[in-house]
Amino acid sequence: MNHSYHPIHSPKLQPELHRPWYNYREYKPSRRLESHVASFWTMDFQPVTEEDQWHRIIPDGCVDIIINLLSLTSRKSTHVLGLTTRSEVLHFSEARSIFGIRIYSESARALLKFPLSAFMKHHVFLEEVWGLNGLYWVEAILTAKTTSDIIEIVEHNLCKMLTDSNIHTPSLVYQSMQHMYAYKGNLTVTNLADKVNFSERHHLLNVQDTNLLW
Template identity: 60%
Template sequence: MTHSFHPVHSLKLQPELQQPWYNFREYPSNPRLESHVASFWTMDFRPVPGKPSHRVIPDGCIDIVVDLLSPSSRKAAYIVGLTTRSEVLQFSEARSLFGIRIYSESARSILKIPLSAFTGQRIYLEDVLGFKEMYWVEEILSATTISEIVAVAEYHLVRMLADSDIAMNPLVYESLQIIYGRKGNLSVTNLANQVHFSERHLRRVFNQELGLGPKEMLGIIRFQSTLQDFFRGGYSSLADLALKYGYYDESHFANTFKQYYGLSLRSLISKKRRSPIFPI
């Protein structure tokens, strides 16, 4: 089943960053995993003068990242939890990474513990799943093509989901489906009314399960949904785009954009107008 939410990432909006020394690509999952995995991705980087950076923006997902240059599987794979602000990573050494971007509601079944354990930090996969599960990371490190790497990841994700008897808190799961369906464009009060619980209880279970509150998750999904329209050019003006997603005005939209993206909306619009790949 296809997921209704599809996050956008910074390199789609900043194609000028794609250079021979810096390549980021995304790969779709097979139909069996579409409702669990937002995408697979690779990032290859060679250090060059000027200290180029890799921008990570909030997307409501968590990532399992495998360092393809690691000499050992035990420290090759780590988990990156939910984020609420953009992060700029500076690399001084060559990097070759493979990532699995997993929807929050499915990550609990795969990783067995609440996502709140990963908030604001990176944890080695071995410390979460145990040594017995690291053989599939060894298979990824031994693969010679990206298609082989994706095939290994898909096989083991399907297996792990089938074997799991652990699921996300039902209230958080139901709330996330509403948030996705409304593209984040509703208030915490409205969300609480729809799931028939108090705002206080909703905040408590969200923080226990995800490590962030419903307000933060609503903001991330709304921001990402807005980015989808911005990327496609599916709007007549920025004011209309802001109103469509419930921002008070264009200024409110710009301030929120800067918080989540780390760059001003004005600078991105300028890049968009100069880029032939963007619809105008």
């Protein structure tokens, strides 16, 4: 099922950042994953001039798994970047090659097995989330030859995780997220509570409780 929300990121909004030595691309997931994954993305940078390259991360309501493709080892080469509340600007002076998986927040719990609150304030290495399976998974990605090969590995593993997962998004959270997407976030708590037939106080308490589980 296609998702109603498709985040747009700074390289697409700021074409002046495009340089021959800085390349950002996004790839659509398969139909099986399109309701869970917003996109796969790559960012490559080569320091061919003395000028630093900067890359802005915009809060978009998604969670990213970020893989350093230049890492010599799978350990501590991949981390989870949780929900952010403000823009962050990254400055690059050394070569970078990154593969990212942008996951919709309502699907992150089923894939990451931890509540979103665990990823709010700091980067969490993937092996802390998935253990040895995470290390094996990243090792396969680091030895892949092409981006297409990486996407095939990622899609196979994510589909398997969704099949094996017994964690489902609570209906209240799912309904609330769909309304927030439809209104592009321009929705008060009172209006949102009306949409899902909950009192504002009841809705706030449920959302707070769900965040702890989610």
